[in-house]
Amino acid sequence: MKVVIIGASHGGLQAALTLKRLDSSTEVLLIEKRTEISFISSGIILKMNDMVDELDQVRYLTLEELEEKGIDVLLNTAVTALDPERKAVIFESQDGQKSELSYDKLILATGSNQFSTNLTLPSEDKVTMYKSYPSSVNALANLEKAQSISIVGGGYIGVELCDALKDQGKEIHLIESADSILFRYLGKEIASIIEKKIIDSGINLHLNESVLGFSDTDKELFVTHTTNKEIRNNYVIVAVNARPDTTLVKEFLDLNTNGTVRVNEQMQTSDPDIYAIGDVTSYPVRNSYRKSFIPLVNNVVRSAIVAAMNVLGQTINYNMTQRTTATKIFGCYIATTGLTADEAIFEGIEAESIFVTLPCQMPYLKVQEEVHVNLVIEKSTHKLIGGQLMSEKDITQSINTLSLAIDKETTLEELVTMDFYFNPAINQPLGFISQAAYEFLIKKYGV
Ligand SMILES: Cc1cc2nc3c(=O)[nH]c(=O)nc-3n(C[C@H](O)[C@H](O)[C@H](O)COP(=O)(O)OP(=O)(O)OC[C@H]3O[C@@H](n4cnc5c(N)ncnc54)[C@H](O)[C@@H]3O)c2cc1C
Known part of the structure; x- marks a missing residue:
């Protein structure tokens, strides 16, 4: 099986690595128009915050590592056209030389640009x-x-x-x-x-x-x-207006109304031999009636794994996204998942939300920190549909708990009664997620 991947950024690289790990006999060729790979787009921030010495270090994979794994890479080479009838890729190297090669399966990982x-x-x-x-x-x-x-x-x-x-x-x-x-x-x-x-x-x-x-x-x-x-x-x-780069395929593949490439749950496009991953496509958002363009690396790598497995005949579906994010800005960790209360209205969901500020630790401890919690629920079912956290303490892992809770349609009542740990040196008997859900229930039912 010969798989050609266009674009050697986060999506293309993850797809190539997965294909090779699943079946080392798969012929994998990455074609990339840039001269280098695996740079993280927010590298500037890491450099300015002195978390790395050089901008060029903000990478996680080298060309040599790919080649050692048996993955072929053509850098400085732009794919200029595709011929889906003949399953051919036409590409041009930096010196203007045009070439063509065929594929059994093609993975489109051309990502997005900011226009x-x-x-x-x-x-x-x-x-x-x-x-x-x-x-x-x-x-x-x-x-x-x-x-x-x-x-x-x-x-x-x-x-x-x-x-x-x-x-x-x-x-x-x-x-x-x-x-x-x-x-x-x-x-x-x-x-x-x-x-x-x-x-x-x-x-x-x-x-x-x-x-x-x-x-x-x-x-x-x-x-x-x-x-x-x-x-x-x-x-x-x-820092606005990222748009999918569909230049190569927009004439012959089905597109969504937002301009992204339409795929099924296996990341397969309207041409069964072409898969699309990463920023070039849209993702189903839980509790939303439509798929959305969501340029986030966590979607990119998951879609790449799904595409690679399906290319090799292992059926696996892309799950919903909650658009889970986290960052540290102005001395605070911020983490978000699911819908905001305003978005819920836009999605036609009758929602309720609560905003509470809670202590992270028991009151006797020397270190005292607070966390701001915002929970959004569907009013009729009490299902959690969104959550946001902010604290000077690193609470970012807890957003994954909320993401899972949204994914599994967990209710407020279940969040209050769920089995979460307590340690008197670390947290409160009701951790801040359960405590926020508890406050919500008291607000709803208290007389
Ligand atoms: C400033 C900035 C900061 C970001 N920070 C974060 C963050 O903190 N967390 C997060 O989750 N996301 C972040 N993102 C979003 C993230 O960078 C994207 O979601 C991700 O890069 C998309 O990966 P991709 O592989 O789909 O495509 P891209 O990274 O867009 O890469 C596509 C690749 O395809 C190549 N290509 C395109 N056309 C051709 C062609 N015709 N021939 C050959 N090669 C081609 C391009 O050269 C490129 O290398 C950030 C984005 C920006 C702009």
Whole structure:
């Protein structure tokens, strides 16, 4: 069996490794248009926070390791066309040489790009996005030089970048068109705590402001125009608008209405010999009526494993996603899963939510920490449909408990009575998840 994988980023690499581990006789060829592999897109943040010495270190796999495993890789090689009738891949190397080869199965792992469709962007030294290693090197150099920086988009990328820049004595603007940051992941309560931390750190937070364009871009200090403001800056990072890269297949594969490649539960496209994984496709979200484009690496690697196993005849289905995320910003761990209360309304679910602040430890201990918990339930069934946590303590693993609870349609009553541990030196008899569910029940039934 010969499997060709287009794109050697997180999805393509995981698919290649899984294929080889399942059956070492499988011929696996990765084709990648870039010159390097396995760079983590948020590498800039790790470098700025001094968690690595060099940006180039933010990788987890080398070309040599792939080759040792018997995986063939063509770098610096762009696939320019596919011929599904002949099961052929047409590609071009850096020197312009065109070649063609055939496949038994093809895995499309071309991922996503960040396009800013409505804006005319000046040169990359003024306004840019970053994701790949070369674009990250460029952005890092410009961020170091610039004294006044605007960041467009208050999602994870934008907020993590603000956090990394906050102590550098620069003028930072965070511009978000919604009325709160991280609005896809957080309810207003936790979002407003982070917003206060952002403002207290000296960052200029502009909510309800959309970027309309740029002027004076020939000058060192140019202008970013937003709905109501003119912001003078010497560098702008655009952290919005990731879009699937379907260039190679959009003429002959079925697409979803959001432009992603349509796949079944085995990640198989409308052509049974072509699978699509990672950011190029959409994922079924639990308690949502539609599949969504969710550019997160945890979806990417799971979809890659599912595709690789099915390519080799082992039927395994992609489960739902809860879009589980976690980060550390402004001294706090934040973790989210499932729907926010606002999203539940959008999905047509009558929901209720509770926001509580709870102690993590027993009151006699020297170390005292708090956790903010937001739980969202379906009103009629009490099924958990969303949860968010925030604390200075690392509570991130607990979000996986909530994700599992949502996946298994766990009710509030079950969360209160579920068997979770207690240790008097570590937590409370009702851990904070059970305690939050308990508070919810008291609020509902207390007279
Ligand atoms: C700044 C930033 C920070 C992020 N941080 C996080 C995070 O903390 N956690 C998280 O879960 N997610 C994060 N993400 C999202 C994450 O990076 C993506 O979900 C992930 O990279 C998608 O992986 P992929 O393999 O599907 O595709 P991509 O990473 O988009 O890679 C696709 C690959 O295909 C190659 N390719 C495309 N077309 C061709 C062609 N015609 N021929 C040959 N090769 C081709 C590309 O060169 C590329 O290497 C972040 C994204 C950004 C931009």
